[in-house]
Amino acid sequence: MDTNLKMSLFTTVASLTVIIIFSLSAVLN
Structure with missing residues (x-):
């Protein structure tokens, strides 16, 4: 490769x- x-x-x-982790953190908090 x-x-x-x-x-x-x-x-x-x-x-x-x-980005996904940041989005999840924003939603959970």
Whole structure:
């Protein structure tokens, strides 16, 4: 697998995870 593609995918997943956690925190609080 292309390293650049893997890093891009990882960055996208990490960003989505942070957004989801932030959204859940906002809802719970």
